Amino acid sequence: RAKMDGQGSVCFFDQTFHDQLLYQHRLVDRLTKALDSGELSLHYQPQVSAASGRIENLEALLRWQPAEGPPISPAEFIPLAERSDLIHRLGDWVMETACQQRVLWRDAGLAVGRIDINFSGRQMSRPDVFQRFEDCLARHGLGPQDIGLELTENVLIEADDRILEGLRRLHDLGFRIAIDDFGTGYSSLSYLKHFPVTALKIDRAFVRDAPDEPKDRAIMEAAIFIGHRLGLEVVAEGVENREQLALIREMRCDLVQGFYFFRPMPALEMERVLGGLVTGHPGVSG
Ligand code: C2E
Ligand code: MG
Ligand code: MG
Numbered sequence: 001r002a003k004m005d006g007q008g009s010v011c012f013f014d015q016t017f018h019d020q021l022l023y024q025h026r027l028v029d030r031l032t033k034a035l036d037s038g039e040l041s042l043h044y045q046p047q048v049s050a051a052s053g054r055i056e057n058l059e060a061l062l063r064w065q066p067a068e069g070p071p072i073s074p075a076e077f078i079p080l081a082e083r084s085d086l087i088h089r090l091g092d093w094v095m096e097t098a099c100q101q102r103v104l105w106r107d108a109g110l111a112v113g114r115i116d117i118n119f120s121g122r123q124m125s126r127p128d129v130f131q132r133f134e135d136c137l138a139r140h141g142l143g144p145q146d147i148g149l150e151l152t153e154n155v156l157i158e159a160d161d162r163i164l165e166g167l168r169r170l171h172d173l174g175f176r177i178a179i180d181d182f183g184t185g186y187s188s189l190s191y192l193k194h195f196p197v198t199a200l201k202i203d204r205a206f207v208r209d210a211p212d213e214p215k216d217r218a219i220m221e222a223a224i225f226i227g228h229r230l231g232l233e234v235v236a237e238g239v240e241n242r243e244q245l246a247l248i249r250e251m252r253c254d255l256v257q258g259f260y261f262f263r264p265m266p267a268l269e270m271e272r273v274l275g276g277l278v279t280g281h282p283g284v285s286g
C-alpha cells in the first residue's frame with residue numbers, strides 16, 4: 001500500500017505502522033486485565049464419530065468478550081499474547097478452566113469424553129510446561145481420558161529434545177496428542193516418525209474445498225491414508241455441509257468437527273446438549 005514516491009506517502013506508511021503497534025500494545029494491555037475480570041471463557045465444540053454422529057470428545061476454544069465492544073478472536077489475540085509471557089498466563093488459565101469444567105461435568109454424570117486444549121508454540125518453550133500440565137490434572141484428580149492436547153505442525157517442527165521428551169512422557173502415560181491444522185505447516189512429514197502423536201486433524205481448508213476440488217480431495221485421502229497407516233485417529237475440521245460430510249464418510253475419516261454438527265458453544269449450552277442427546281444433529285446449537 002505504501003507508495004515510494006514523495007515524502008507524504010512514506011509518512012503515511014509510518015503512521016499506519018505506528019497506529020498498528022499502538023493498537024496491539026493496547027490490546028495486550030486489555031487482555032492482561034481481561035484475565036482477572038472474567039472477560040475470558042472457554043467454548044466447547046464436539047468432535048463426533050463420522051459413522052454414527054455420536055459425540056466423542058470436545059475441543060476447548062478460548063473466547064474473549066470485552067466488557068465493551070465486540071468479541072475478539074483468538075486468531076487475533078493469541079499471536080499477540082505469544083510475544084510476551086502473557087501466553088503462559090493464558091495457557092494456565094485455559095488448562096485450569098478446562099480441568100474444572102471436566103470435573104463439574106463428571107460429577108454431574110454427563111458423558112463428556114475428553115476435553116482437548118490447544119497449545120501454541122510459545123507455550124511449549126516454557127521449561128516446566130509438561131510438569132505444569134501434569135500437576136494441574138493431578139490437582140483435579142484427572143487423567144489421560146479427561147484432557148488431551150492439540151499442537152500445530154509448526155510446533156513439532158520447531159521442537160527440541162526437551163519438548164520431544166516431554167511429549168513422549170505424556171504419550172507413555174496415555175495422553176492423546178493431536179496434530180492440529182494438518183497439511184498447512186511447513187511439513188516434511190518426517191516429524192510423524194519422531195513425535196508420539198495419536199491423531200491428525202486435517203485442516204479445514206482442504207475440507208472446505210474438497211467437494212469441488214479434486215486436488216483437495218486427493219490430499220485429504222492421502223492424509224487419511226497416512227494417518228491410518230501410522231495407527232492414528234483422523235479428524236476432519238470445519239465440516240459445514242452435507243457434501244463435505246458425505247465425502248469424509250466415504251474416505252473413512254474417524255471423527256468430524258464443524259458447524260454442520262455443532263458450533264463452539266458456552267459451557268451451559270454444551271451441558272444442555274450433553275444432557276439431552278448424545279447424537280449430533282445439525283442446527284441444535286446456536
Ligand atoms: P483451531 O485449534 O484449529 O480451532 C478450530 C477453529 O475452527 C476454531 O476457531 C473454530 O471455531 C473454527 N471452526 C470449527 N468448526 C468450523 C466450521 O465448520 N467452519 C469454520 N469456518 N470454522 C470452524 P477459533 O475458535 O476462532 O480459534 C482459532 C484458533 O485460535 C484455533 O484454531 C487455535 O489455533 C487458537 N486457539 C483457540 N483457543 C485457544 C487456546 O485456548 N489456546 C491456544 N494456544 N490457542 C487457541
Ligand atoms: Mg485446535
Ligand atoms: Mg485446527
Ligand code: MG
Pocket residue numbers: 181
Ligand atoms: Mg486453526
